[in-house]
Amino acid sequence: xxxxxxxSALLRSQTFWAAVQSIAAVLGLIGLFxxxxxxxxxxxxxxxxxxxxxxxxxTLKELSGSSNILPARNLHITIWNIGKGPALRxxxxxxxxxxxxxxxxxxxxxxxxxxxxxxxxxFEVLPGALGIIVFQRIPMQSHLxxxxxxxxxxxxxxxxxxxxxxEPAAMDPWLMVHGRSx
Numbered sequence: 001x002x003x004x005x006x007x008s009a010l011l012r013s014q015t016f017w018a019a020v021q022s023i024a025a026v027l028g029l030i031g032l033f034x035x036x037x038x039x040x041x042x043x044x045x046x047x048x049x050x051x052x053x054x055x056x057x058x059t060l061k062e063l064s065g066s067s068n069i070l071p072a073r074n075l076h077i078t079i080w081n082i083g084k085g086p087a088l089r090x091x092x093x094x095x096x097x098x099x100x101x102x103x104x105x106x107x108x109x110x111x112x113x114x115x116x117x118x119x120x121x122x123f124e125v126l127p128g129a130l131g132i133i134v135f136q137r138i139p140m141q142s143h144l145x146x147x148x149x150x151x152x153x154x155x156x157x158x159x160x161x162x163x164x165x166x167e168p169a170a171m172d173p174w175l176m177v178h179g180r181s182x
Contacts, residue, residue, distance in 0.1 A: 051179060054152045057083030058160040060174050061130060075135040077146060079160060087125040087150035092118030092133040096142040103161050103175050109147055141166055
């Protein structure tokens with residue numbers, strides 16, 4: 001049987017065209033799967049970029065105490081918003097913690113019933129501006145967890161977390177946690 005007649009018979013065969021359609025469908029599904037993964041990744045990147053454009057980012061400017069009346073005094077925390085977005089609806093609280101507590105960049109800290117409020121200098125801190133939070137009557141001999149919570153313009157919550165260590169030469173650890181939807 002010559003090659004041309006074999007090819008001609010194969011092209012007229014229903015089985016051949018069914019196999020070609022099946023292969024094309026499988027290749028189409030594989031392409032659709034990878035396109036979906038790519039689109040999902042691009043959407044996630046776009047969301048993260050948008051959130052970074054509106055998110056506040058605090059850095060510790062100053063930590064100081066006043067009124068040396070023992071055993072409790074006031075603690076002034078001055079934060080500087082170096083982020084691109086304003087910090088809205090600021091709230092601050094503190095409570096004593098164990099010295100073994102470590103801050104985790106992925107964990108929002110809950111407000112417990114024993115927490116005491118701080119006095120906020122304003123309800124928002126614009127980009128490039130300073131905010132002052134005063135925690136009054138803090139116990140001087142214990143480690144304190146101080147939390148400043150805010151929202152950005154997209155409604156996502158952010159927390160500035162600081163552990164005040166009572167030793168004079170100790171560095172007080174702090175960090176910023178981002179992005180929990182309210």
